[in-house]
Amino acid sequence: MKHNKWLTAPLAAGLSAALLSGCGTEQGGGSAGSGGSVRVGMSDEILATDPAAGYDPGSWLLFNNVFQSLLSFPKGSTLPEPEAAEKCGFETGSKVYRCTLRDGLKFSNGNDLTSEDVKFSFERALKINDPSGPVPLLSTIDSIETPDDRTVVFHLKVPDATFPSKIASGAGSIVDHREYAPDALRTDGKAVGSGPYTLESISDSEALFSVNAAYQGNARPSNGGITLKLYNGDREALAKALADNDVDVAYRGLAADDIAALETSENTDDRGVEIVQGTSAEVQHLVFNVEDPVVGKLAVRQAIAHLVDREALVEDILKSTATPLYSIVPAGIAGHNTAFFDTYGRPDAAKAKKTLRKAGITDKVKLTLWSTPSRYGPSTDLELGAIAEQLNSSGLFDADVQSVAFEQYEKDITAGKYGVYVKGWVPDYPDADNFTAPFFGEDNVLGNHYENATITGTLLPRTSAAADRAATDADFGRLQDLVADELPILPLWQGKQYAVARDNVTGLEWTLDASTVFRFWEIKKN
Numbered sequence: 001m002k003h004n005k006w007l008t009a010p011l012a013a014g015l016s017a018a019l020l021s022g023c024g025t026e027q028g029g030g031s032a033g034s035g036g037s038v039r040v041g042m043s044d045e046i047l048a049t050d051p052a053a054g055y056d057p058g059s060w061l062l063f064n065n066v067f068q069s070l071l072s073f074p075k076g077s078t079l080p081e082p083e084a085a086e087k088c089g090f091e092t093g094s095k096v097y098r099c100t101l102r103d104g105l106k107f108s109n110g111n112d113l114t115s116e117d118v119k120f121s122f123e124r125a126l127k128i129n130d131p132s133g134p135v136p137l138l139s140t141i142d143s144i145e146t147p148d149d150r151t152v153v154f155h156l157k158v159p160d161a162t163f164p165s166k167i168a169s170g171a172g173s174i175v176d177h178r179e180y181a182p183d184a185l186r187t188d189g190k191a192v193g194s195g196p197y198t199l200e201s202i203s204d205s206e207a208l209f210s211v212n213a214a215y216q217g218n219a220r221p222s223n224g225g226i227t228l229k230l231y232n233g234d235r236e237a238l239a240k241a242l243a244d245n246d247v248d249v250a251y252r253g254l255a256a257d258d259i260a261a262l263e264t265s266e267n268t269d270d271r272g273v274e275i276v277q278g279t280s281a282e283v284q285h286l287v288f289n290v291e292d293p294v295v296g297k298l299a300v301r302q303a304i305a306h307l308v309d310r311e312a313l314v315e316d317i318l319k320s321t322a323t324p325l326y327s328i329v330p331a332g333i334a335g336h337n338t339a340f341f342d343t344y345g346r347p348d349a350a351k352a353k354k355t356l357r358k359a360g361i362t363d364k365v366k367l368t369l370w371s372t373p374s375r376y377g378p379s380t381d382l383e384l385g386a387i388a389e390q391l392n393s394s395g396l397f398d399a400d401v402q403s404v405a406f407e408q409y410e411k412d413i414t415a416g417k418y419g420v421y422v423k424g425w426v427p428d429y430p431d432a433d434n435f436t437a438p439f440f441g442e443d444n445v446l447g448n449h450y451e452n453a454t455i456t457g458t459l460l461p462r463t464s465a466a467a468d469r470a471a472t473d474a475d476f477g478r479l480q481d482l483v484a485d486e487l488p489i490l491p492l493w494q495g496k497q498y499a500v501a502r503d504n505v506t507g508l509e510w511t512l513d514a515s516t517v518f519r520f521w522e523i524k525k526n
Helices: 057-066 115-128 163-167 235-243 256-263 298-307 310-317 339-344 349-358 380-393 406-414 453-465 469-486
Strands: 038-042 085-090 096-101 141-148 151-156 197-202 206-211 225-230 249-251 273-278 283-288 322-324 365-371 397-403 420-425 489-495 497-502
Touching: 038 235, 057 197, 057 206, 057 225, 096 115, 115 141, 115 151, 235 249, 283 380, 298 339, 298 349, 298 365, 298 380, 298 397, 298 489, 310 322, 310 380, 310 489, 339 469, 365 380, 380 397, 380 420, 453 469
Parallel strands: 038 225, 038 249, 365 397, 365 420
Antiparallel strands: 085 096, 096 151, 141 151, 197 206, 206 225, 249 497, 273 497, 283 420, 283 489, 322 489
16 A cells, blocks of 8 residues: 655754643534635645556545545544445445435536446546555445436445545545546546535646535535645645745645754744644554565564664654654554564563573574655654664664665565565555454555464454454454564654644644544634
8 A cells, every 4th residue: 555654754853832721622614615725735745636557645634525426434433434425334234235316416527426436446446456446445346336416326335334434535536437438547637526615727846726505415614715835745835835825735844853942932822823632543563574584584574573772763863743653453443452462562671582582592693674664754863773772782683674665666576575675554544454353364565474363364354344343352462462462563653743833823733643634624724
């Protein structure tokens, strides 16, 4: 899965802010487009305007605001609700899913949106099967029926109770069948949807969005439009733009040091900017290639698990802009437990030594930790360096760090060249399934050669089929315990979401939650 994870950025020197406290409590509402236009800056790129191709945070930000899905995630919720649909539900078990569309839906170009467009959109994405597209989320679709203009019936290959969450994401974006080719990506940079905003123009540096007057759905835009300024990884430029009042909001571009400095600043009222903190289900893991001659040995992985000090990483490197993570399902997601803490406890060099010696390993373990400098955050190399120091200070390891540009990094992982490497993950939908099936199911995204027949043959199919998501907790707990025992990955931290905004901007707290949907319509500029 092709996410840009946690791209962050330092702020300009001398910039300080007040930590948002009880401020900005606008909750949308009001007449559509009643507020002023808002300028938002971010360090991510928008890699695609066509929903059949994009699978990165910048592109999904566009999709979530320009296109409708049958369902969407309301602010603060991890349960999808009808959006373009009037109602949706499983008919029998979790293999037949029926939706009835709202009456009178229209695209921004005036064309009617009917069940034909819904069917077309999903079949088109599956047919194009772009390697950077959302097909992994749609793979359980077998066929789609449209009995009438307002009814869509999905027949699934296997029971998939997470299907509503999957199609509530950017993967469920509905396009106009008259505007998009059925077997080719759109290349003109335009986007025609039925969401709350229309894309007026886009370039490498800026995207302009206006309020869609034809929109029918749950969103109530609180602004007159969004100017999205794109800094394409230039974090200093984003920081300067905020300092120079060229943007009203800086989103996805804030480095840990600067967030910490802003939060502890004594200048709480005189700078005119505020920090907004939200929840996040973004995670980062160390990944172990279980076929590697060194970390393929379970005792070596267990020793590492006994030595990594997450608290120190979070405090010293991430400046408390994340929290320690002790399982593969993050806190705030149903099914979360603390399997790794329960199994390995706090860092303990004596336990690590005993584990290695019991396995007959008496020499220092020579190890390279592989990193990539910015894809998973600007502090990634520093994190891996700190982990190497933790391992070496035990006297049991001789570890170093190598950092490789992301394109080469991915190729080398696929080729099996790395024993230990880092991976970040921004969820597609807020369900424990999205933190387990992509990592441990067939054709998993980690490339670490780990397989467990109980997980793939029993736990994942059973949790996927359970319509009552609360009933999956025991199985997800068992899965997490197995992973903690067998150690194909080692969870490190769970991120927090931040945005920095001018003090006349409200509503940002409703855009920063575990659904990862950045809701343009909630932002208001007074």
